[in-house]
Amino acid sequence: MIAETVCSAVSAAGLGIAAVTAYRKRFLAAARIAAYSLVPVGLVMTGVVGWLADTAFSPTAWAGFVVLGGAWLLFMTTRAVERRGGGTRKERKAARNAQREAVAPAASAPSLGPAVRPAARTAAAPRAKGSGDDFSDIEAILKKHGI
Numbered sequence: 001m002i003a004e005t006v007c008s009a010v011s012a013a014g015l016g017i018a019a020v021t022a023y024r025k026r027f028l029a030a031a032r033i034a035a036y037s038l039v040p041v042g043l044v045m046t047g048v049v050g051w052l053a054d055t056a057f058s059p060t061a062w063a064g065f066v067v068l069g070g071a072w073l074l075f076m077t078t079r080a081v082e083r084r085g086g087g088t089r090k091e092r093k094a095a096r097n098a099q100r101e102a103v104a105p106a107a108s109a110p111s112l113g114p115a116v117r118p119a120a121r122t123a124a125a126p127r128a129k130g131s132g133d134d135f136s137d138i139e140a141i142l143k144k145h146g147i
Contacts, residue, residue: 003049007040014038 014037022030043049055061 003053004044007044007049011037011039011041 014033018030018034018037021033040049
């Protein structure tokens, strides 16, 4: 009974604010405020507020929420174990055998060949006065990383 009274008071206050907002020629905002203020009355009229009040004070409902939480936790745990473990023992064994067959035993080196580095600049090549100064710090970082 108190929940219905509070919801009605909140709706009445919201409709009053919407009326003041409409009086100030802000009709879009007034319509939005009116829509929000009618929600509590609608929830009371449909019985949702009563159902929520009965649920909030019911030990059986809370026990049901605990059971649902336990089921969700069990489900998520099994999903995590399944993703991490890779399924059954037969599936893991088949995946290992397929992986061994996919990679040739002598293929420890990459098939792209050895990396070819461009020739280093010679110190004898003079640079233009302003062009090298801008990138000297970038060149130092690249040399530090061997690029």
